[in-house]
Amino acid sequence: MDWNFDDSYTRLPEPFFTRVRPTPVKAPVIVVLNRRLAEALGLDAQAPMGPEAAGMLAGNRRHPSSRPIAQAYAGHQFGHFTLLGDGRAHLLGEHLTPDGQRLDVQLKGSGVTPYSRRGDGRAALGPMLRECLVAEAMHGFGIPTTRGLAVVATGETVFRETPLPGAILTRVASSHIRVGTFEFAAALDAGVDIPGHSAPRAADGTYTRALADYTVWRHYPALIGEPTRYADLLRTVMERQAALVAAWMRVGFVHGVMNTDNMTVSGETIDFGPCAFVEQYDPATVFSSIDVQGRYAFGNQGRMAQWNLARFAETLLPLLDADPKAALAIAEQMIGEFPALFERHFQTAMRSKLGLGNEEPDDPALIASLLDWMHRSRADYTNTFRDLSSRVAMEDPQRANPGFGRPDFMAWHARWTARLARQPAHFEEAALRMRGANPAVIPRNHRVEEAISAAVEAGDLTPTQRLLDILADPCSETLDGSDYRQLPTRDQQVHETFCGT
Numbered sequence: 001m002d003w004n005f006d007d008s009y010t011r012l013p014e015p016f017f018t019r020v021r022p023t024p025v026k027a028p029v030i031v032v033l034n035r036r037l038a039e040a041l042g043l044d045a046q047a048p049m050g051p052e053a054a055g056m057l058a059g060n061r062r063h064p065s066s067r068p069i070a071q072a073y074a075g076h077q078f079g080h081f082t083l084l085g086d087g088r089a090h091l092l093g094e095h096l097t098p099d100g101q102r103l104d105v106q107l108k109g110s111g112v113t114p115y116s117r118r119g120d121g122r123a124a125l126g127p128m129l130r131e132c133l134v135a136e137a138m139h140g141f142g143i144p145t146t147r148g149l150a151v152v153a154t155g156e157t158v159f160r161e162t163p164l165p166g167a168i169l170t171r172v173a174s175s176h177i178r179v180g181t182f183e184f185a186a187a188l189d190a191g192v193d194i195p196g197h198s199a200p201r202a203a204d205g206t207y208t209r210a211l212a213d214y215t216v217w218r219h220y221p222a223l224i225g226e227p228t229r230y231a232d233l234l235r236t237v238m239e240r241q242a243a244l245v246a247a248w249m250r251v252g253f254v255h256g257v258m259n260t261d262n263m264t265v266s267g268e269t270i271d272f273g274p275c276a277f278v279e280q281y282d283p284a285t286v287f288s289s290i291d292v293q294g295r296y297a298f299g300n301q302g303r304m305a306q307w308n309l310a311r312f313a314e315t316l317l318p319l320l321d322a323d324p325k326a327a328l329a330i331a332e333q334m335i336g337e338f339p340a341l342f343e344r345h346f347q348t349a350m351r352s353k354l355g356l357g358n359e360e361p362d363d364p365a366l367i368a369s370l371l372d373w374m375h376r377s378r379a380d381y382t383n384t385f386r387d388l389s390s391r392v393a394m395e396d397p398q399r400a401n402p403g404f405g406r407p408d409f410m411a412w413h414a415r416w417t418a419r420l421a422r423q424p425a426h427f428e429e430a431a432l433r434m435r436g437a438n439p440a441v442i443p444r445n446h447r448v449e450e451a452i453s454a455a456v457e458a459g460d461l462t463p464t465q466r467l468l469d470i471l472a473d474p475c476s477e478t479l480d481g482s483d484y485r486q487l488p489t490r491d492q493q494v495h496e497t498f499c500g501t
């Protein structure tokens with residue numbers, strides 16, 4: 001594989017990472033290779049998936065330019081602070097693509113590291129396939145995300161509640177810098193005892209500054225040298241996260257574990273654990289078996305993003321102003337602006353779902369009223385919007401979806417079409433905009449389960465591959481009649497996704 005690895009991350013002070021090699025596995029076999037992504041990385045996408053490539057993607061072989069590390073980080077998990085780190089992942093390096101991008105290439109499930117705590121350093125095939133599938137869908141929706149380049153079956157068994165086939169995912173990300181990485185830096189500055197390190201306290205924010213400067217260099221180079229760059233960094237990350245979470249809500253995505261260690265500063269979606277998609281619309285939807293409080297429910301994700309960004313802002317305090325009181329005032333003011341910022345992104349996303357290219361004061365009410373109708377009638381989120389996305393639905397809604405014939409819906413429909421008529425764009429143009437914003441297919445939970453069980457129980461990767469192919473272009477016109485639009489039967493319904501990974 002034609003990797004071209006750099007390792008700029010190792011310019012950070014030593015507590016931020018540990019040099020550690022993957023632990024070889026018994027019998028690696030590539031079961032999924034994302035050739036579209038391989039091509040985008042400038043790799044030979046047609047290269048055979050033989051033992052050499054499998055060995056490299058399993059961590060058994062090391063590319064000459066790779067100097068693997070595990071990254072240290074911390075995070076608030078369900079509200080509680082913990083020291084963490086890559087407990088089962090190795091960053092092979094930052095691949096420099098022919099078109100000048102710098103992308104992290106990480107193996108996940110590649111063995112223990114100093115951050116493994118009591119974990120085995122391994123991953124099971126099912127969750128790694130899920131991550132690949134959902135990430136590919138995100139990418140297809142045009143939503144910033146880490147992606148899966150490959151899944152390698154290890155030929156080893158991992159023990160969770162039951163014995164399961166082991167696997168390693170190759171994950172590609174613009175970086176793995178998390179809000180939790182900043183929390184780790186702030187913990188170093190605060191002199192928190194880090195196992196294996198006796199770093200002196202640096203109240204002036206030495207470690208945080210090093211990480212912030214690195215982040216600016218890597219993700220936001222336009223801010224280099226700006227006197228207000230740290231406040232600008234906070235504002236930019238707030239912007240990215242507001243846009244990201246609004247985009248999730250556009251497609252009905254429930255991340256499931258929005259802990260601060262699962263939130264990137266690049267604004268990419270990361271760590272697909274018990275994630276799933278809303279079907280019958282309900283803002284209280286939760287799938288994760290461990291989220292008993294509904295902390296990360298569908299409709300709560302904007303608030304949780306703000307909560308996480310407040311943790312991010314806290315880490316930046318020493319950099320925002322030398323006077324702690326002034327720094328706090330800056331941070332509080334900025335974080336206080338998040339709800340309005342998020343609402344703007346959310347409304348823009350929802351207007352695009354309704355084909356609205358301009359803005360009117362009553363749009364939020366129009367949107368809320370449709371969501372309310374969907375909630376009351378248990379309508380499918382994806383299909384409702386997709387069924388609305390045609391000229392036919394604008395003129396004769398009942399033909400697009402029999403449920404649209406109900407009087408309460410017709411009342412809303414009249415408001416909507418009157419609103420469409422008031423914008424300069426033609427109906428046809430509005431419908432086109434809607435089909436770009438409203439996917440025809442999503443990785444429906446029962447389809448993901450079906451693909452995963454075929455792979456895990458019968459070694460059959462055909463459903464996974466088919467789903468991956470379909471999700472590469474989820475808004476495509478030709479998919480309207482696809483069986484992937486069908487709702488689960490009662491037996492197929494997925495109410496809970498297991499968090500065990």
Ligand code: AMP
Nearest residue numbers: 084085086087088116119120121122271
């Ligand atoms: P995640 O739920 O994947 O975001 O992981 C949360 C934390 O637990 C991260 O620090 C992981 O590296 C660590 N972790 C998860 N599973 C394992 C495992 N099997 N072995 C070691 N560490 C793990």
Ligand code: MG
Nearest residue numbers: 261262270271
């Ligand atoms: Mg994580």
